[in-house]
Amino acid sequence: MKIARSCSALLFALVASVSLLPGVASAQTKIKMVLNWKYEGAQAWFFYAQDKGYFKAEGLDVQIDQGEGSAASIPKVASGAYNAGFGDINALIDLAAKQPAVAPVGVYMIYNVTPFVVAVKSGSPIKTLKDLEGKNIGGPANDAALKLFPLVAKAAKVDASKVSITNMAANLREPMLMRDQVDGAFGYALTVEFAAKAIGMNPDKDLRFINYADYGIDSYSNAVFFSQSFIKENPKAVQGFLRALNRAITEVVANPDAGMDSVMKREPLLKRDIEKEKLIATFKTQMSHPEIAKIGFGDVDEERLKRNIAAVVELGNLSRPPAPVEVFNRSFLPPRAERATAF
Numbered sequence: 073m074k075i076a077r078s079c080s081a082l083l084f085a086l087v088a089s090v091s092l093l094p095g096v097a098s099a100q101t102k103i104k105m106v107l108n109w110k111y112e113g114a115q116a117w118f119f120y121a122q123d124k125g126y127f128k129a130e131g132l133d134v135q136i137d138q139g140e141g142s143a144a145s146i147p148k149v150a151s152g153a154y155n156a157g158f159g160d161i162n163a164l165i166d167l168a169a170k171q172p173a174v175a176p177v178g179v180y181m182i183y184n185v186t187p188f189v190v191a192v193k194s195g196s197p198i199k200t201l202k203d204l205e206g207k208n209i210g211g212p213a214n215d216a217a218l219k220l221f222p223l224v225a226k227a228a229k230v231d232a233s234k235v236s237i238t239n240m241a242a243n244l245r246e247p248m249l250m251r252d253q254v255d256g257a258f259g260y261a262l263t264v265e266f267a268a269k270a271i272g273m274n275p276d277k278d279l280r281f282i283n284y285a286d287y288g289i290d291s292y293s294n295a296v297f298f299s300q301s302f303i304k305e306n307p308k309a310v311q312g313f314l315r316a317l318n319r320a321i322t323e324v325v326a327n328p329d330a331g332m333d334s335v336m337k338r339e340p341l342l343k344r345d346i347e348k349e350k351l352i353a354t355f356k357t358q359m360s361h362p363e364i365a366k367i368g369f370g371d372v373d374e375e376r377l378k379r380n381i382a383a384v385v386e387l388g389n390l391s392r393p394p395a396p397v398e399v400f401n402r403s404f405l406p407p408r409a410e411r412a413t414a415f
Contacts, residue, residue, distance in 0.1 A: 100133045101309040103302075105156040106148050107139040108294055109242075111339040113347030114262070114354040116331030118158070121320035123334045130312030141214030141242070142260075142294055149176040155302040156313070158182070160216040161292045161399065165384040168394035176297040178400040180314050180370045182321075183293035183354075184361040187260040188217035188224075188284040191249065194277060198256055201228040201282055210238040210248055211258030216293070218258040220284065223387040227287045246271055250278075260293075262358065266350040270343060291380045292372060293358065295400070303401070310404045318370060318406045325355050325415050355415045368411035372400050 107115055118136055121127055127134045137154070139145045145159035146167055151174075161178055168175035190209060192198045198207060201224065211218035218237070225232040238254050246268045249257045257264065261283070265275040273279070284291075296317065298310055324331035332348045363373045377396050385393045405411065 101131055101306055103127075103132055103134045103156055103309065103313060104137070104154045105134060105158070106137050106145045106154045107157075108142040108145055108159045109140070109263075110138045111335065112342070113332060113335055113349075113351035115158075116328070116335050116351055117317060117320040117324045119334035119338055120324050120331045121316045123337070124320065124323075126316035126319055127313065130309075130316050132309060132312055132316070134313070141212055142216045143219060144214040146176060146297070149297065149299050150174045152299065152301075154299075156296065156298045158296055159294055160219075161295045161297075161380070162216060162220060162384050164295070164297060165381050165394060165399055166388055166390070168398045169385060169388070169390040169392050172392075172394060172398060174300070175394075175398070176299050177303060177398065178295040178297045178372075179303075179310060179402075179404050180296040180317065181292055181372050181400070182295060182370075183358045184364065184369075184372070185293070185358050186283075186285040186289055186291050187262065187293050187358050188220055188258075188289065188291075189261045189264065189281040190217070190256045190258055191261075191264045192256040192280050192282065193249065193252075194280050196255065196280065198282070201225065201230050201287060204256065205231055205234040207255040208236040208238055209256045209258060210240050210245060210254035212242040212245065213239045215242075215258050217260065217284070220289065220291070220387065221258060223383055224284045224287050224289050226387075227289065243267075246273065256282075260358075262350060262353055266346055266353075269346050269349075289383070290376065291383065292377065303404075307404070314370070314404050315406050318411060321369070322412060324351075325412070328352055359415055365413050368405075368408045368413060369415075370405050370411050371402055 122134055142160035143163035145157035146163045148154050149157040150167060164176060164178060222232050240248055245257045248254050261281050268275045268279060303310055328348055328351050332344060336344055367373060374396060377400060381393055
């Protein structure tokens with residue numbers, strides 16, 4: 073009996089000591105995460121990290137739910153419905169300016185290249201943003217490109233009041249454009265391109281993109297963020313989540329098929345070849361800003377972030393510009409040597 077009690081005490085002490093190891097989250101810390109959109113190829117690293125046990129190895133029990141738009145995930149985390157999310161940093165900046173006490177905080181930047189466009193049919197007379205005046209342009213209500221349109225319109229000297237806006241469900245954007253029910257559509261370039269492919273269009277021949285970046289809009293896009301309360305109460309869990317995700321991103325970039333295996337487990341009705349192509353295009357175009365050679369993937373350039381904040385504040389006529397640290401906290405990032413310099 074004494075021997076049994078001694079073994080039990082030894083086992084308890086061993087478990088307790090492991091749970092206190094530096095860098096390891098408490099056993100099975102639960103994280104509810106909401107994505108930017110429905111399950112798709114460009115989210116492969118989240119599912120891969122889950123399937124490979126990388127989250128579990130960090131003591132995390134991660135639930136990953138589908139989203140309803142890059143801007144929509146921010147209020148879901150702010151409300152407490154989720155601990156973490158993946159979505160548009162510009163919408164996060166807006167909320168941080170208006171409600172600093174509840175706004176989530178970015179911790180890992182993924183889409184570091186400006187992806188926002190207006191898509192038009194290749195034969196459209198619309199060549200520049202100025203040509204949008206008098207036209208009807210469509211986009212989902214939560215689309216980040218639509219929300220940023222007043223800012224790029226000002227830069228392009230476009231009278232935004234002369235542009236009619238039609239809201240639609242995201243899955244109707246490309247069909248409505250194809251049927252000329254709208255003259256153009258707001259969106260992420262890759263999202264529009266691959267959604268068009270999924271309905272039988274040839275985006276290289278059928279579409280043309282007017283890029284916000286050509287008008288001086290150099291904003292960040294989608295980042296991983298956590299609620300302030302979760303960060304305060306579970307800093308090791310945030311750190312562990314980013315270690316697992318960072319490892320998964322590196323491995324999926326090296327082996328996209330492995331990432332796609334995880335995607336298809338969640339949504340077997342997806343067209344694997346199209347989603348794989350979208351995944352590869354995502355890390356080649358939306359995750360390839362030259363700054364990562366200096367700061368490493370996952371981080372942000374402080375001066376660029378300040379310009380991004382200033383632009384959003386101007387766009388929304390906001391009275392309070394949030395400080396960069398309210399928008400992005402780099403202290404949870406893996407060491408610089410572990411974060412890619414290029415993909």
